[in-house]
Amino acid sequence: MNLFEIDIQSVFDMASQTILVNDTKRQAIVTTPPLKENEERFIHTLDIVHMGDLVTIDDDKYISLTESVTKRHSKYKAKIRHCNYVIKMPGEVIEDFKRDENGELILDRYGDPIPITIVGESVFIPCIIENKSFSIDGYQLLVADNTIIVIAQDNEVNRVKFTVNNTFSLMDYNWKVRNQDRTKKGLLILTCERV
Incomplete structure (x- = not known):
């Protein structure tokens, strides 16, 4: 390992903060470009951040709009933009039949299985x-x-x-x-x- 790589690691150890990239903890140095209409930031990481990765900083969600495939000054740099909405989508709908605790079908008075609709958890x-x-x-x-x-x-x-x-x-x-x-x-x- 060369001396510059050790120095960049030391810089990250001192100046970085913990963020989540696709719900995985990473260390990043977060910088803010000039103020615009939308909240945008740059993140500098030692591991690649792909376009479309979901980044969480202080409980706020961002989407990576750029992809760096090569390092710049021994680190990766990505532009992220704040997610201004969260869309609630209904969960998966499963049509099934009513069952007892043993998994056996429960029948109605005519001997037919009783249909039920199971709605899964909503997706945000x-x-x-x-x-x-x-x-x-x-x-x-x-x-x-x-x-x-x-x-x-x-x-x-x-x-x-x-x-x-x-x-x-x-x-x-x-x-x-x-x-x-x-x-x-x-x-x-x-x-x-x-x-």
């Missing part, structure tokens, strides 16, 4: 919501009236919950997913229309 999805335009590294996406852009982490749960034509409630309105863009690896960018 932190995301960025924009209603005019959204930009990632100069790529500008404009939207029409009664339309929003939802930026969430691209994962299996979110892909299923936000399939095209699914609806969700937000800001006292119902929204229908019209397009699911996954061209930015790690980000799920949705165009949604008010219905």
Whole structure:
């Protein structure tokens, strides 16, 4: 190990704070760029942070909008943006039949199994919501009236919950997913229309 690597580790030991990246503890130095309309920060880490990673700092959720595949001055740097909304999606609905403590079917008076509906726990999805335009590294996406852009982490749960034509409630309105863009690896960018 060279001397500079030891020095960068010492700097991290002194100046870093504990954050969560996808619910895993990491040490990071958090810096704040000039003030903008949205809360953005830079995180400097010794381990890579991918685009779309969900970062938690002091109980606030952020999404990484950039990806660094190479180190800059012996560390990785990523730009994160505050998740301004959390969308509550209904849990998984399972159709089953009523059973006793031994797992045997309970039958009605006609000898038919009694159907039941089991609703799983709701899923809370932190995301960025924009209603005019959204930009990632100069790529500008404009939207029409009664339309929003939802930026969430691209994962299996979110892909299923936000399939095209699914609806969700937000800001006292119902929204229908019209397009699911996954061209930015790690980000799920949705165009949604008010219905």
